[in-house]
Every structure is written in C-alpha cells, then in structure tokens.
Amino acid sequence: MKKTTLLQSDLSYIIATLGHLDMLAIADAGLPIPAETVRIDLALTPGIPSAAQTLKVVLDELKVERVILAEEAKDRNPKFLAEVQELLPEVPVEFITHSELKTRTASARAVVRTGEFSPYANVILVSGVVF
Numbered sequence: 637m638k639k640t641t642l643l644q645s646d647l648s649y650i651i652a653t654l655g656h657l658d659m660l661a662i663a664d665a666g667l668p669i670p671a672e673t674v675r676i677d678l679a680l681t682p683g684i685p686s687a688a689q690t691l692k693v694v695l696d697e698l699k700v701e702r703v704i705l706a707e708e709a710k711d712r713n714p715k716f717l718a719e720v721q722e723l724l725p726e727v728p729v730e731f732i733t734h735s736e737l738k739t740r741t742a743s744a745r746a747v748v749r750t751g752e753f754s755p756y757a758n759v760i761l762v763s764g765v766v767f
Contacts, residue, residue, distance in 0.1 A: 640696060640697060641693050641696040641697070642693050642694070642696060642697050644676070644678065646676045646746075647676050647678075647694070647746075647748060648697070650674065650676065650745055650746045651694065651697050651698050652697075653745075654698065654745060654763040655763065656701075656763060656764065656765045657701070657762060657763060658745050658762075658763045659704075659740070659743060659744040659745060659760050659761065659762055659763070660694070660698065660744060660745055660746055660748070660760070660761045660763065661740075661741045661744040661746070661747040661748065661758065661759070661760045661761070662687055662690050662691050662694065662747075662748045662750060662758065662759050662761070663687070663741070663747050663748065663749050663750065663752075663757075663758045664687055664750060664752035664753065664754065664755070664756075664757040664758055665679050665682070665749060665750065665751055665752055665753055667738065667741070667747070667749070667758050668738060669741065669747045669749065670741060670742040672742065673741060673742055673744060673746065673747055674745065674746035674747070675746070675747055675749060676746055676747070676748045676749070677749045678690060678748060678749060678750055678751070679749050679750055679751040680751055681751055682751055682753040683751050683752070683753055684751040685750050685751055685752075686750060686751065686752050686757075687716060687750045687752035687757040687758070687759070688716065688719040688720075688723070688757075689750075690748060690750045691719070691720065691723055691759065691761075692723055694748070694761070695723060695724070698761060698763065699763065699764040699765060699766045700724060700727050700761045700762065700763065700764055701727070701762050701763065701764030701765075702727060702728050702729075702730060702762040702764075703720060703724055703727050703728070703729045703730065703759055703760070703761060703762070704729075704730045704731075704732060704737065704740065704759070704760035704761075704762065705717065705720065705729055705730070705731055705732075705737075705756075705758070705759055705760075706731070706732065706733065706734040706737045706756045706758060707731040707732060707733055707734070708733070708734045708755075708756045709731075709756040709757075710731070712755050712756050713754055713755055713756040713757055715754070716754060716756065716757040720759055734756060734758075737758060737760065740760060741760070744760060
C-alpha cells in the first residue's frame, strides 16, 4: 500500500508523470473543464473536499515553481487567496483574468475538480524540479 499522503491513484499518477513547467489545475466544482483535458473528479458533496484541502495534499508530492490565480480572487475570494499564499509562501503568483485562467486549463495535464463551492477558487500549479 502506498505510504505517502496522496492515495487517489489517478492524481498520484498525473503528479508522478509531470515534467518541468507542466501544469496541473485544482478547480472549484463549477469550473468548466475542456473535453480534451483529463478530469480527475474528487467532488463528493458541496465543500468536500475543498480546493485548499486538495492543494495541501497535492503539495506533499508536487514541487511547484509558480502559481496562477484569477485576478478576481483578490476581491471575490480573499480567503482562498490567503490559503494559497499560506501553503506556498515562497512561490511566485501570477494573476490573470478568470477568463484567461479558464482558457489555460486546456493546456494543463489535468484538472482536479473539487467540491469547492466558493467563487474563483481555482489555481494552476506550474511544476518545478527538485534538483
């Protein structure tokens, strides 16, 4: 049995196969996911798991070089923004429009759909290297 925190096999596989600068998105329950993009659906019920809970587990296994968030999160979801900054205090944050964030998810290796029910609780993680 796997010993590390992340037990969800599809998500664990995606993280294990990411290379430098590959992107992984963690999304709220309502973010549209392009049909051609791999969807890892973790949503069970409203709020479970939250985007922040999912991010915390992913960070146990993924080296993140940069984070991409919607500009709208600053005003519309400062709680989520603070959670991301608390979990990744040393990682640069790029802010783009929510519309552009939705477009960029098509370039992500996968989008992880959570049960998050708050607006603009979406983050794109850009994979770093551990050496």
